Amino acid sequence: MTEPAPAAPKSDSPKPDSMSATWSMTAIEDAQVAVADVYGLAGAVKRLSSERDETFLFTRTDGTDFILKIANPAEDPAALEFQDGALLHLEAAAPAVPVPRLVPTQSGEPSHTLSTVDGPRIMRLLTFLDGELQYRTPASEAQSRNVGRALAELGLGLEAYAGRPPEGKLMWDISHTLDLAAVVGDVAVERRAQAEAVLDEFERCLPAIAALERRQIIHNDFNPHNILLDPAAPERVAGIIDFGDMVHAPLINDLAVGISYHLATGNWAARAGAFLDGFLSARALKPEEVELLPLLMRCRLAMSIIIAEWRSARFPENRAYIMRNHAAAWSGLQNIADLTAAGLKRLAPNLTEG
DSSP: OOBOOTTOOOTTOSSOOTTTOOOOOOOHHHHHHHHHHHHOOOEEEEEEOOSSEEEEEEEETTSOEEEEEEEOTTSOHHHHHHHHHHHHHHHHHOTTSOOOOBOOOTTSOSOEEEEETTEEEEEEEEEOOOSEEGGGSOOOHHHHHHHHHHHHHHHHHHTTOOOOOOSSBOTTOGGGGGGGGGTGGGSOHHHHHHHHHHHHHHHHTHHHHHTOOOEEEEOOOOOTTSEEEETTEEEEEEEEOOOTTOEEEEHHHHHHHHHGGGOSSTTHHHHHHHHHHHHHTTOOOOHHHHHHHHHHHHHHHHHHHHHHHHHHHHOGGGHHHHTTTHHHHHHHHHHTTTOOHHHHHHHOTTOOOO
């Protein structure tokens, strides 16, 4: 979802961005009535945790589960249309990729706009994917390999998607790493120098990054909170959720994001190598992408640290949620602080060059 760069947040801004907007919480009873009115479905609603919208579990009277999302009033409708388009594209072009399906309204639309005291809010209902979130499952090399392949298959499914996000910048887009220089001062002093070093390295490599040719819509948030695994076989990917951070960017950025969540453990090298092997089993990399991947991995980890510390200071009431990946990001950044393309190839001997 698009938002202004973090250099610009102001208390007197005429319209808050989607990460800092506040709104009146939807009553459970009102959510149930809305589903009945818009979708013609009866059932029970349960609130789930979410940072930038309201998310509910809706259980139909026959026991079938769905996910109900009510966007915050500052959300750009074009951003949600972009997400809907991606899900519809995947349903048609890559039906084997396990992503949620949009449930059409009674009038056949992918979403419905609610009138609320805070203004228009877009409501969507999606099919429920059964599985256990990756972060709750035992990690293994087999799991990392399958998660890496799932990312490559998702990317192949999105390769021909012609939709584009609305104008603006996403804070979590690696392409805009340098925007975080405006708030890196909020990082604790014991971590700030390393975060700043990553920003400097990114700036030096800007010409090479700008020259990358393979660009497409990418998921951009392939983290263990967005990947569902089979509880009976926790190495098998059962679902991929949350398409709210998609951007049009270099393909290699998606790999950098995904692999960055496999770098915080003692056996990080083996898990990273397995993730790469899984990805490469479905999609090859180009030499220039391999060369930049270690830096882009560091960028994602540095972004996680900078954004978390900046936002948790602004929104202390949501600190636990905002900081949930912080410790792992810092550990991962230490592990790959000096990683080069040559070192990456040692982790994954099958790494191709074109």
